[in-house]
Amino acid sequence: MKRHFFVFLAVISLGIFFSCAEAAPLTDAQALSGLHTAKAVFLVNVKNPNAVEHLVKVIGLTRHQLLAQKVTPHFIVVFIGPDVAFLTKDRRGIPCTEERAVAGIQHEIDKLTTQGIQFQACGVALHGMDVHPSMVIPAVHPVESGFISVIAYQEKGYALVPVY
Numbered sequence: 810m811k812r813h814f815f816v817f818l819a820v821i822s823l824g825i826f827f828s829c830a831e832a833a834p835l836t837d838a839q840a841l842s843g844l845h846t847a848k849a850v851f852l853v854n855v856k857n858p859n860a861v862e863h864l865v866k867v868i869g870l871t872r873h874q875l876l877a878q879k880v881t882p883h884f885i886v887v888f889i890g891p892d893v894a895f896l897t898k899d900r901r902g903i904p905c906t907e908e909r910a911v912a913g914i915q916h917e918i919d920k921l922t923t924q925g926i927q928f929q930a931c932g933v934a935l936h937g938m939d940v941h942p943s944m945v946i947p948a949v950h951p952v953e954s955g956f957i958s959v960i961a962y963q964e965k966g967y968a969l970v971p972v973y
Contacts, residue, residue: 850962858910889955931955
């Protein structure tokens with residue numbers, strides 16, 4: 810009896826697997842209908858370097874997906890709060906357990922900057938974290954206020970993507 814049950818489960822599982830494999834590919838065609846460009850400003854305040862590293866990679870993936878669907882992306886990423894500490898040259902105060910993720914963030918930012926994505930660090934947050942703007946990695950542009958930057962880009966037609 811148990812043997813028949815397991816054979817039945819195996820057959821059902823294979824059927825589900827093959828039916829999923831034949832499913833139509835995912836697309837954003839409905840949402841992107843009529844668009845030739847997409848402008849977004851990402852407001853980042855995550856406080857976890859592993860999550861920020863993943864987020865930066867997903868922003869790059871999103872850029873790639875838009876291009877594949879014939880939409881030109883214009884992205885600006887604004888870091889506020891403690892996340893600005895992940896953007897420094899000397900990485901002082903970063904625990905050794907987080908150094909790999911911070912290095913990954915900075916590497917990904919360097920790569921995505923060459924692809925046209927802009928990165929900014931909030932000056933208010935830099936001051937609060939006792940980080941001089943000159944200590945921010947070259948791929949990131951310090952601004953006086955991340956909030957003002959986000960407000961201004963929204964006024965210029967950029968969609969806000971808050972990431973907390």
